């Protein structure tokens with residue numbers, strides 16, 4: 001049995017998902033910046049499927065998998081689990097969902113995560129949502145989260161902040177250089193943050209709404225199919 005990257009090199013992986021040509025949005029930001037909170041809002045308003053890498057890893061520990069102890073130790077230390085493991089979990093979740101619009105929360109956490117995901121799946125994100133928040137605010141939120149997470153203690157939180165700065169910020173810079181980062185000031189109340197998030201997701205909705213409006217109008221007028229197609233292409237040139 002080879003690694004997922006070896007499988008990708010042999011062309012054995014990524015194909016089922018790739019064929020579905022899914023929309024992928026990476027959701028990044030420091031620990032406690034509010035990624036999970038805002039993802040829940042995006043799911044509710046824009047019909048994305050939310051996949052949190054951290055949640056998938058925690059579920060893997062609970063499942064009693066052979067990697068469970070290793071993952072648990074890494075999370076306790078705020079370290080990043082090898083990409084092989086996390087990518088397999090993400091791929092499986094995407095495939096099993098049968099959906100085609102994904103918010104991938106807390107991934108890629110480092111350069112290895114990023115490069116391996118692109119190699120294994122052959123896919124890139126449409127854009128990266130980056131929740132920017134000062135450490136003091138994130139620390140306050142994590143210490144008040146109260147969800148019984150083993151890594152929400154001050155010692156591990158400080159380690160997670162260091163890993164974020166050293167390993168995750170370079171990934172954000174990588175995508176920024178490609179013009180793919182949508183940065184949000186996450187230090188505001190949840191509703192204000194979501195108002196900024198909406199502004200990023202709305203234009204796409206506008207495009208779909210525009211198309212649906214045109215289609216329904218054309219349906220009312222009983223044009224020939226080819227004429228409808230031509231009219232749509234003329235009318236939707238701005239989409």
Ligand SMILES: Nc1ncnc2c1ncn2[C@@H]1O[C@H](COP(=O)(O)OP(=O)(O)OP(=O)(O)O)[C@@H](O)[C@H]1O
Pocket residue numbers: 029030031032033034035036037038054106141142144145146186187188189190191193
């Ligand atoms: N804008 C906000 N203002 C105040 N509190 C917030 C805000 N957004 C989220 N919170 C709270 O902060 C805590 C952390 O939020 P959340 O779990 O969404 O962060 P996260 O970025 O997903 O964290 P992690 O990376 O550790 O999983 C939660 O208790 C949440 O209710």
Ligand SMILES: Nc1ccn([C@@H]2O[C@H](COP(=O)(O)O)[C@@H](O)[C@H]2O)c(=O)n1
Pocket residue numbers: 031052053054055057074075076077078079080081082086105106107108109113151160
């Ligand atoms: N790509 C990832 C994502 C997460 N981890 C580990 O899980 C911990 C918790 O992650 P959250 O996103 O839920 O805060 C994180 O500190 C890492 O230990 C990972 O290894 N790789």
